[in-house]
Amino acid sequence: MSHYEERLSLDLEAIRSELRNVGEQVQAGLDDAIRALQAHDRKLASETILGDMSINRAIRRIDRLCHAFVARHLPSAGHLRFISSVLRVNVALERVGDYAVKISRETVQLSASPPASVARHVEQMSHHAQNLLSHAIEAFHEGNAEMARGAKSVSGSRDSTFSLVFRDLLRVGEGSDRPLKDLLSLIVIFNAIERVGDQAKNICEETIFVATGETKGPKVYDVLFVDERNDCATQLAAAFAHKVFPGSGRYTTAGWGAAPSVDPGCLDFMEQHGLGAPQEAPAALDPSHAALARYDVIVALEPGMRDQIKELPFTTVLLEWDMEKTSVEERYKEICHRVRALMETLRGEGAD
Structure with a gap:
């Protein structure tokens, strides 16, 4: 091994060692924050807050080591991927440390331990987040893309859990004398x-990038077009979106008073303008929380959608387009303009 290769190897090992130590400190800090919360241990919470200072110093050391490595070795290919990913993983770990501090600061402010029903959610969500973080960090250190993919795949959606937590907190507020x-x-x-789970997913993506060179693909959005009858305007919107932005989204239509079939005039218009047959027949809207939660964006093409749902999922955006019921051709022009603007907002001007 040449002197240069030996120096490069030592510098890489120094970065790996520092990152491994930071990962261990961050996980320990998160564990302490959760234990302090569950036991309402203000002393442990305060110690966790102060412990984050050493984590921040270590984070800054890793930054300096990475920048020095780039200046000294002018890395390319695998080494460059590794260093760029270490810098992003460093940010993810710093944020997890900040979340532990946030949990600890709020724990200090609590008047008592979390109520029993809430404590169960703490146990469930924290166990999931801690396991995911542990597997994500382990996968990165081992350079194991398959382990990272496995950890990422089990992360799942936490929106339904968070909504359940929120409802339980409302019940606690209504039925007890706990201060607001x-x-x-x-x-x-x-x-x-x-958010700990979100950062763990980011670490998994960096592992996949280092090990394989694969980058995270652009997000494909689930979009629901909805109105009362689902027999024309929604069909036009979905057809245009499928035609112009096939790679940017998955498009569905529904109606809260769905017609038995698509309007014949609309079918003729779609055929004349090369939109093809509708992707689906008019379908009844499922207003349940679980059904709506699978959509990133719901577009209501006429008033009334909010009256159909009890609760909008936390991560779903509802847009209400106030569109006049003019001719099919005039409505189609407006729909094209609005759908194009929506998809370019979601994916940028290069949306396809």
């Missing part, structure tokens, strides 16, 4: 626990 400040603190805590 406690309930707000618990919401902040649950949000921080949820």
Whole structure:
């Protein structure tokens, strides 16, 4: 091994060692924050807050080591991928450390331990987040893309859990004398626990990038077009979106008073303008929380959608387009303009 190769190997090992130590400190800090919350241990919470200072110093050391490595070795290919990913993993770990601090600060402010029903959610969500983080960090250190993919795949959607937590907190607020400040603190805590899982997913994506060179693909959005009858405007919107932005989204239509079939005039218009036959017949809207939660965006093409749903999922955006019922051709022109603007907002001007 040449002197240069030996120096490169030593520098890489120094970065790996520092990152491994930071990962262990961050996981320990998160564990302490959760234990302090569950036991309402203000002393442990305060120690966790102060412990984050050493994590921040270690984070800055890794930054300096990475920048020095780039300046000294001018890396390319695999080494460059590794260093760029270490910098992003470093940010993810720093944020997890910040979440542990946030949990600890809110714990200090709580008047008592979380109520039993809330404590069960703490146990469930924190166990999931901690396991996911542990597997993500292990996969990165081992350079194991398959382990990272496995960890990422089990992360799942936490929107339904978070909504359940929120409803339980409302019940606690209505049925007990806990101060409002406690309930707000618990919401902040649950949000921080949820974000730990997001950072773990980011670490998994960096592992896949280092090991294979694969980058995270652009997000494909689930979009629901909805109105009362689902027999014309929604069909036009979905058809145009399928034709112009096939790679940017999955498009579905529904109606809260769905017609038995697509309007014949609309069918003729679609055929004349090369939109093809509708992707689906008019379908009844399922207004349940679980059904709506699978969509990133719901577009209501006429008023009335909000009256059909009890609760909009936390991560779903509802857009209400106030469109006049003019001729099919005039409505289609407006729909094209609005759908194009929506998809370019979601995916940028290069949306396909």
